[in-house]
Amino acid sequence: MDGNIVLTNTCAFDALASLIMVSYCDSNKYSTKIDFNHNEFLNFISKIVKNGITSATYSERADLIINKTKPEMQQLQYGTMLVCCDTTITNVVNSMFKEFPSVTEKTTCSSNCQLTTNSLKLKIYLSYQTENGQIKDLQGFLDSQLKSVQSTCQYMDSEIVCKGVEEIMPNISDMHLFIDVFYWEDGLVSNNRSSETTEQVKMRLSDIPKLLVYNDITYELRGVISFQPAQSKLRTSSGHYNAYAIRGTKNWQLFDDLKKKPTPIKENKKISIELLVYTI
Numbered sequence: 001m002d003g004n005i006v007l008t009n010t011c012a013f014d015a016l017a018s019l020i021m022v023s024y025c026d027s028n029k030y031s032t033k034i035d036f037n038h039n040e041f042l043n044f045i046s047k048i049v050k051n052g053i054t055s056a057t058y059s060e061r062a063d064l065i066i067n068k069t070k071p072e073m074q075q076l077q078y079g080t081m082l083v084c085c086d087t088t089i090t091n092v093v094n095s096m097f098k099e100f101p102s103v104t105e106k107t108t109c110s111s112n113c114q115l116t117t118n119s120l121k122l123k124i125y126l127s128y129q130t131e132n133g134q135i136k137d138l139q140g141f142l143d144s145q146l147k148s149v150q151s152t153c154q155y156m157d158s159e160i161v162c163k164g165v166e167e168i169m170p171n172i173s174d175m176h177l178f179i180d181v182f183y184w185e186d187g188l189v190s191n192n193r194s195s196e197t198t199e200q201v202k203m204r205l206s207d208i209p210k211l212l213v214y215n216d217i218t219y220e221l222r223g224v225i226s227f228q229p230a231q232s233k234l235r236t237s238s239g240h241y242n243a244y245a246i247r248g249t250k251n252w253q254l255f256d257d258l259k260k261k262p263t264p265i266k267e268n269k270k271i272s273i274e275l276l277v278y279t280i
Contacts, residue, residue, distance in 0.1 A: 012085070252266070
């Protein structure tokens with residue numbers, strides 16, 4: 001984009017980028033995957049880790065945010081463009097990892113009806129709902145998300161209802177898992193309740209499951225995205241995102257784009273959890 005650009009509230013993008021850079025540095029397997037599976041965001045991450053921040057980094061970052069997340073833009077005087085980057089972390093994950101979802105669901109029908117022509121569903125991130133504020137059963141949740149499910153098809157074509165057997169077969173990423181965490185307080189789970197109003201899960205960093213395993217793939221916790229909401233308390237409101245990265249087994253660092261350097265954090269610190277990031 002030509003002209004001067006001023007970006008505001010880029011914390012969601014910066015928090016995610018920080019954790020992916022940490023993952024690149026700390027996992028040879030993941031860095032190999034990133035270098036092999038190209039997209040604009042992963043190329044951006046790889047370039048920073050290998051070459052450091054250069055004069056081109058900020059313009060590349062601006063282009064990524066503008067082209068991928070479609071923020072609100074306002075023309076100011078003297079050819080300056082104000083880019084308001086208020087958004088949720090899940091929107092950033094969806095925008096940057098469209099080609100590399102956490103889970104892909106393929107749907108087939110035994111009758112080979114029209115359902116099979118649009119059979120792929122991409123889950124860029126998984127949504128985990130807890131009723132007690134705990135996430136200790138995260139492994140059980142992952143296992144349940146990856147079970148094949150069979151049912152009567154019910155696909156309608158020209159007023160004819162298919163009665164074949166529909167099967168949904170999930171396939172897990174061989175790179176990473178992004179898990180969005182909801183807290184339905186006091187068991188108030190409802191399909192009619194907006195996720196914007198859910199409470200945040202608050203727990204110590206040391207209590208977050210460090211490993212998730214499925215078949216022969218082990219996913220290691222790389223970090224947590226935390227959100228400090230504005231006065232409305234809504235998850236979609238303006239606020240501030242931070243990233244907490246785990247280095248080794250219990251060394252944590254806070255990445256805050258309002259600070260120049262990462263800050264060491266004790267593992268017994270209690271934080272609000274918005275998104276969990278696991279990689280190979």
